[in-house]
Amino acid sequence: MRVTDDRTAVWMYTVTRDAPGGNELPNGVAGERVRTLDAAGLTAVVGTVGLDDFGEAALRRNLEDLDWLEVTARAHDAVVAAVAAVTTTIPLRLATVCSDDERVRTLLTEHRAQFEDALRRVTGRSEWGVRAFAVPDETPSDPEDDGGAGGGPGARYLARRRTALSAREAFAQVVAGEAAEVHAALLRLAVAGRRQASTAPVLTGTRDAMPLNGTYLVDDDRTDEFATAVASLDRSHDRLRLELTGPWPPYSFAALPDRVDRESP
Amino acid sequence: MTAGHPDADRRIALVDLLDRVLAGGVVVAGDITLSIADVDLVEISLRTLISSVKAAVGSVEAPAEPKRIGR
Numbered sequence: 001m002r003v004t005d006d007r008t009a010v011w012m013y014t015v016t017r018d019a020p021g022g023n024e025l026p027n028g029v030a031g032e033r034v035r036t037l038d039a040a041g042l043t044a045v046v047g048t049v050g051l052d053d054f055g056e057a058a059l060r061r062n063l064e065d066l067d068w069l070e071v072t073a074r075a076h077d078a079v080v081a082a083v084a085a086v087t088t089t090i091p092l093r094l095a096t097v098c099s100d101d102e103r104v105r106t107l108l109t110e111h112r113a114q115f116e117d118a119l120r121r122v123t124g125r126s127e128w129g130v131r132a133f134a135v136p137d138e139t140p141s142d143p144e145d146d147g148g149a150g151g152g153p154g155a156r157y158l159a160r161r162r163t164a165l166s167a168r169e170a171f172a173q174v175v176a177g178e179a180a181e182v183h184a185a186l187l188r189l190a191v192a193g194r195r196q197a198s199t200a201p202v203l204t205g206t207r208d209a210m211p212l213n214g215t216y217l218v219d220d221d222r223t224d225e226f227a228t229a230v231a232s233l234d235r236s237h238d239r240l241r242l243e244l245t246g247p248w249p250p251y252s253f254a255a256l257p258d259r260v261d262r263e264s265p
Numbered sequence: 266m267t268a269g270h271p272d273a274d275r276r277i278a279l280v281d282l283l284d285r286v287l288a289g290g291v292v293v294a295g296d297i298t299l300s301i302a303d304v305d306l307v308e309i310s311l312r313t314l315i316s317s318v319k320a321a322v323g324s325v326e327a328p329a330e331p332k333r334i335g336r
Contacts, residue, residue, distance in 0.1 A: 196284060
């Protein structure tokens with residue numbers, strides 16, 4: 001049965017083993033009521049959206065609009081998170097749009113093994129993010145410290161520059177070392193984890209480096225242990241400030257295993 | 266601590282979310298979005314974010330190519 005017509009398409013949110021029946025889900029990215037489609041023993045949570053806003057050309061344009069992107073990402077996440085709150089689920093990447101219900105059922109059937117694998121992997125687990133910012137060394141350097149160099153003002157200036165540079169390098173090294181320790185410690189408590197690219201400083205609004213932007217798949221019965229470990233690592237690493245976010249639906253651990261297990265040392 | 270701009274926290278929360286919904290999730294090719302590659306999405310959104318933030322805060326001294334820092 002084709003529920004959709006030429007002016008609409010079907011936005012995919014997330015896939016589960018069983019419909020979150022009777023559960024009140026928030027409205028979707030187009031303000032639409034979300035619904036479910038079954039095939040191959042799986043259930044897709046979807047919504048009907050207009051092609052005027054969610055067709056390919058419209059998406060390309062809209063994704064460049066930060067306000068649109070923010071509202072859409074939050075709406076997509078709200079539906080996924082609501083499903084994740086009641087059952088194990090595998091989120092679809094933002095902007096997975098099909099022409100009709102039949103295409104969604106075909107995708108479920110074609111990717112059944114992939115979804116089953118992913119569902120097994122994340123059952124009883126949640127994703128947690130841990131971000132570390134470098135805490136700048138506030139110790140003021142002595143402007144008269146010329147590093148023991150004699151000579152004129154030029155030589156003293158160069159010596160000071162060298163001292164400042166090597167101090168900065170040493171600081172960056174310490175911070176990188178601490179970040180690697182934190183990541184390794186968290187990996188021991190997690191089922192899987194990976195380091196993502198650091199967020200650009202223009203976005204964080206701080207010049208402090210972000211030596212760790214990690215995300216971890218953690219057994220739900222170890223959540224407290226994980227949070228306690230983050231707090232304790234925060235205290236034991238002077239040069240880092242750690243921030244924990246979550247629980248997230250398992251966005252970063254939804255892909256096929258060979259895409260997920262790219263764990264950095 | 267993440268001082269500098271009042272809505273820095275909200276912005277970071279948005280970046281956290283975009284990191285996940287644009288770079289994570291299962292990738293299956295919907296027939297409407299077949300040609301919007303996964304990498305494109307992340308690049309588009311990052312460019313969008315950075316340009317809009319720059320416009321909002323004016324002369325932020327950011328690196329010309331704000332890719333990755335730290336490491």
